[in-house]
Amino acid sequence: MFNFSIDKKTQSSEFDQIKKWDFLVVGGGPAGLNAALYAKRKGLKVGIIVNEIGGQLNNTTWVDNYIGFSMIEGEELSNKFLDHVKQLEVPILKGVYVQGIEQVKQDFNVSVSNGKEYTTKTLLLATGGEPRKLGVTGEKEFTNKGVTYCATCDAPFFKDKHVIVAGGGNSAVEGVIDLVPWASKITLVHRSQFRADKILLDKLNDIDKLDIHLETQIISVVGNEQMTGIQALDKHTNEKKLIKADGLLIEIGTEANSKLIKDIVETNEREEIKVDLNQMTSVPGLFAAGDVTEQPFKQIIISAAEGAKAALAVNQYLIQIYKGE
C-alpha cells in the first residue's frame, strides 16, 4: 500500500546522512528506477539522484508496448514505477543535476548542483538520451500533435494516415518499414543522399505506397490544432513545396546524455557508453544502463531490464571486491 509519509524520508537531509553509499544511481527514468528497486531488494545502501523523475516517459503521450499495460499514459507508467520504488523507501534526491563524477581509488565522488558531494562504492549512469531534433519552426509546437520521434512506439497511431519520415540513415529506413502495416501513404524526406545500409534500402523497393524526396530540406512543420504538413526546399530546383501529411516521424538519431563520464569510459562514435554483459563500463565499479548505452533499441522495457541487470551485477561486484566489508 502506498504510504505518503515515506516522502518525508526521501528528502535531501536523509540523503546527507549517509557517509558512503554502496550504490548511487544517476537518473530516474525506467533504467534508474528499476536499478534502485533491484538494488534495494538486495539490501544495498542505494540512493537516486535525478533531475526529473520519469525521464522521457514524461514526453510520451501513450505507451502501448509495455507488457501488462495495453495502453497507458507515459506519465502514469512513470508514477507506477516511482510508487513501487517509494514503497521500498529508496532515498531520492530530485530536482538536481549531477555535475561531475570523479574516481577516487575504488570509490566515486559525485558532485551535485545543490553544492554537495556524495561518495559511493559503485555508480550507475542512467541519464538516458534525447532524440535529435530538426530544429525547424513548428517542430516543438506539433510534437505529439503529429510530430513524433519513435516509430517503434507510435507507428500504430498512424493507421490509414499519410506520414512523412525525416532522415536518411538506418533508423529512418526502419521507421518507414515499421509504418508499412499502418500508414496509407509514406513520404521519406532527406536533406542529402541515403546513408542507410544497402540491405535495408533494398527493402524500400517493394513498398508501393512510398515516395522518396532526397536532397530536400524540411523548413517548417505547419498545421492548426494538429500538424497538416511540412514546407520543404528542393535543393535541385531551389523551390519550396508544401507536402500535406497527418504525421511527421523524425528519425535522425539520438543524443546520449553521456557527457558526465564520456572522457573516463569507452564510448562509441555516437558518444554512447560501451558496457559489458553486466552493464559495467570500462571503469570497474562504474555501470551504465538504458538509452545512454550503445544498445541499439531505445525502449522502456529494455532500459528497465538493463537497470535490473546493472543492480544485480553491482551486488555481485560489491561482494567480490569488498568481501562483506
Ligand SMILES: Cc1cc2nc3c(=O)[nH]c(=O)nc-3n(C[C@H](O)[C@H](O)[C@H](O)COP(=O)(O)OP(=O)(O)OC[C@H]3O[C@@H](n4cnc5c(N)ncnc54)[C@H](O)[C@@H]3O)c2cc1C
Ligand atoms: C516521444 C517519445 C515516445 C516514446 N514512446 C515509447 C513507447 O511508446 N514505448 C517504449 O518502449 N519506449 C518509448 N520511448 C523510448 C523510451 O522513453 C526510452 O527508451 C526510455 O525512457 C529510456 O529510459 P532511460 O531510463 O534509459 O532514460 P530516460 O527516460 O531518458 O531518463 C533519464 C533520466 O536521467 C535524468 N538525468 C539526465 N541527466 C542528469 C543529470 N546530469 N543529473 C541528474 N539526472 C539526470 C533525467 O532527469 C531522467 O530522469 C519514447 C521516447 C520518446 C522521446
